[in-house]
Amino acid sequence: MPSHPPDHRGKRQRAAGRLCHPPPRRRVSNPASPYIVFENVEVRYSPLVRGLCGATLRIERGEFVFFVGRTGAGKSTLLKLLTREAAPTSGKVTLAGIDLGRLREREIPALRRQMGIIPQDFALLPRKRVWENVAYAMRAVGATRKEVRRRVPAILEQVNIGHRADAFPHQLSGGEQQRVAIARALINDPPLLLADEPTGNLDPEHSLEIMQILARLNERGTTVLVASHDVLTVAKVNRRIVTVEGGQVTSDSKSEAPARV
Amino acid sequence: MFDRLEFLFGEATMALRRNVLMALAAITTVAVSLFLIGGLGYVYFRIDEYARTLPGKQEMRVFLRSGAPYAQITETAKQIRAMPGVASAVWMPKEKVWEKERLQHPDLTEGIENPYPDAFKVTLSDLSSAGKVAGAIRAMPAVEPAGGVVYLEKELEFIDQAMRVVRWLGSVFGSLLFVTGGVLIYNAIRLTILSRRVEVRIMQLVGATRLTIRAPFVIEGIVQGALGGALAALMVLASHQVFARFIESLKADVTSPPFPLGLALAGLSLAGATYGLLCSVVAVRSPMRLQ
Ligand SMILES: Nc1ncnc2c1ncn2[C@@H]1O[C@H](COP(=O)(O)OP(=O)(O)O)[C@@H](O)[C@H]1O
Ligand SMILES: [Mg+2]
Numbered sequence: 105m106p107s108h109p110p111d112h113r114g115k116r117q118r119a120a121g122r123l124c125h126p127p128p129r130r131r132v133s134n135p136a137s138p139y140i141v142f143e144n145v146e147v148r149y150s151p152l153v154r155g156l157c158g159a160t161l162r163i164e165r166g167e168f169v170f171f172v173g174r175t176g177a178g179k180s181t182l183l184k185l186l187t188r189e190a191a192p193t194s195g196k197v198t199l200a201g202i203d204l205g206r207l208r209e210r211e212i213p214a215l216r217r218q219m220g221i222i223p224q225d226f227a228l229l230p231r232k233r234v235w236e237n238v239a240y241a242m243r244a245v246g247a248t249r250k251e252v253r254r255r256v257p258a259i260l261e262q263v264n265i266g267h268r269a270d271a272f273p274h275q276l277s278g279g280e281q282q283r284v285a286i287a288r289a290l291i292n293d294p295p296l297l298l299a300d301e302p303t304g305n306l307d308p309e310h311s312l313e314i315m316q317i318l319a320r321l322n323e324r325g326t327t328v329l330v331a332s333h334d335v336l337t338v339a340k341v342n343r344r345i346v347t348v349e350g351g352q353v354t355s356d357s358k359s360e361a362p363a364r365v
Numbered sequence: 366m367f368d369r370l371e372f373l374f375g376e377a378t379m380a381l382r383r384n385v386l387m388a389l390a391a392i393t394t395v396a397v398s399l400f401l402i403g404g405l406g407y408v409y410f411r412i413d414e415y416a417r418t419l420p421g422k423q424e425m426r427v428f429l430r431s432g433a434p435y436a437q438i439t440e441t442a443k444q445i446r447a448m449p450g451v452a453s454a455v456w457m458p459k460e461k462v463w464e465k466e467r468l469q470h471p472d473l474t475e476g477i478e479n480p481y482p483d484a485f486k487v488t489l490s491d492l493s494s495a496g497k498v499a500g501a502i503r504a505m506p507a508v509e510p511a512g513g514v515v516y517l518e519k520e521l522e523f524i525d526q527a528m529r530v531v532r533w534l535g536s537v538f539g540s541l542l543f544v545t546g547g548v549l550i551y552n553a554i555r556l557t558i559l560s561r562r563v564e565v566r567i568m569q570l571v572g573a574t575r576l577t578i579r580a581p582f583v584i585e586g587i588v589q590g591a592l593g594g595a596l597a598a599l600m601v602l603a604s605h606q607v608f609a610r611f612i613e614s615l616k617a618d619v620t621s622p623p624f625p626l627g628l629a630l631a632g633l634s635l636a637g638a639t640y641g642l643l644c645s646v647v648a649v650r651s652p653m654r655l656q
Contacts, residue, residue, distance in 0.1 A: 210575065213569075213572040213574050214572065216572030217571070217572035218572075221570045223566075223570060227566055227567055229564065229567070240564075240567065241567055241568075241570075241571045244567065244571060245571050245573050245577075246577075248368040288571065289570075289571075291571060292572065
C-alpha cells in the first residue's frame, strides 16, 4: 500500500478561477518534443525507502517500451509516476508537455482519462459479468446506458474476449481475465496504455498472446509501456527494452541501437 | 442527467444492501435519538398544553380566619390583587357559599351550622408563580394559618416534575444517542467504502471524478439518516397515542388533537437526512487510496 504521494506543487499552482476538472494543460506546443520525459527523477516513499533515484528517460509517441529489471528495481514506480499514483520527490516527469509533479489533486481524474491503466492484479469485479465489468467503468466516467450498449461489444472484440462477454471473472482463465482488464483500460480510447506485469501470472503461451494484443494496439498508434520481469516473453516481442536497476535506468535498447550512436 | 443520477443511486443502493446490519444499527440509533429529542420535545409541549387546560388549576381558594375584622379583610383583598401573577381575587362570603350548598344538597345540609369560613377565589395569571403567591398569602394575618390556601398543588407539582423528567431524558439521552448515531453512520460509510474498495479503485483507475466516486456513499448516509428520522416519527406517533389515552383516562372530557404525522415525518426525516449528509461527508473526506 503506497503512502500518500508527497505533494510538491508550488504555491503558484493554486491559481484562482479554475474549473473543477479542467483538462490537463498543454504547456508545450512544440510537437517535436518527446511525449514522455523522466528527468533525473527521484521518488522517496519514506525517508529510507526510495522507489527511484535519478531515473532519466525519453519516450516518443507511438512507441512500445518494456521496463525490465528485478523486483524492487523501480519499474512500477515509473508507471505510477505517469498515473500520478506517485509523485516525484525531485526531478521532473512530463507527459505531452504536462508537468505531472505539479498536477493538482483534482486534475488527476482528467489525466487518467487520457490513459489506459492495466493494473497488476486485474481489479475485476467478481460479481459482475465480463461485459458488466467494462460497462461499470464506462458508467463511472459518465457514459450513458445507450453508449455502453453501443460500445462494449467493440471494446471486447479488440481484445478477443467478445465470446466470453456473459462469463463471470472466476469462470475465466488468467489470460482471459487479463484481456478483460485490458478491455476496461480501452474505454477512454487512450493514446497511452500502461501495463504493470501483465503476464505476471500467466504461462508462456498466454503471455505471448497478451503481448500480441498489446502490440496490435500499439500498431494502431497507441503508445504502450509495459513493466515486466518476464524476460523470455519480452525478448520474443522484440521492442524497445529499458532496463531499470536500483532505481535508475541502466540500459536502453534504443540508445544501444547502431542507428542512434 | 437522469442517466447519471441513476448510476449514482444504483451504486448507493448497492452499498446499502451490502451492509444491511451496520446500516440498520445506524438507522435505529438515529431514530431513537431523534425520537428522544424531537419526540419528547413534542410530549413536553403536549404536557404543557394539558396543564393549561386543567380546569380550575389557575384558581386558588383563600380561607380567612373566622372573625377577622372587616378592615383586615379589605386590606387582604387589596394586597392579594396587587401581587404579581394574580389576575383577580373575588370575595366569597360564607353565607353565600352556604346558601348555594343548601340549594344543591338540601338533605346533607339539613340542621347543620354553616361550617364554611369567608374566602377569596384567587385566579392566577401565571401558573408558575402559584407556589410563591400561595406562600405570600398564607403569611397574611387575616388568612387561616392551617390550610388557609388550597389549590391544585399536587397536580401542578406532578406536571412540573413530568416536564422536568421529559426535558432531562430528551436532552441527556437524546444528545448521547445523537452523537452515537452519527458515529454509527460514519462507521457504516467507512465500512461500505472498505467493502467497495475494488469499485473505488476501478473508478480511480479509469478517471472517474471525485464527485462520482463519493456521491454514492454520501447518498447512502443521507438515506440512513432520513430513514432514521422517519422511524423516529413513527415512534413519536406511537408514544403520542399512549400519552393521549393516558390523558383521556384522567379527564374524560379532554380529547387530544390528532397527531400531525405528516409534519413529524417530514421534519424528522429532513433532520435525519441533514445529519446523515454531514456524517457521510466527514466519512468520505478521509482519503480513499489506490491499492
Ligand atoms: N507504496 C510504497 N511504499 C513504500 N515503498 C514502496 C512502495 N512502492 C514501492 N516501494 C519500494 O520502492 C522500490 C521500487 O518498487 P517498485 O517500483 O514497485 O519496483 P518493481 O516494480 O520494479 O518491482 C522497492 O524497494 C519497493 O519496496
Ligand atoms: Mg512492480
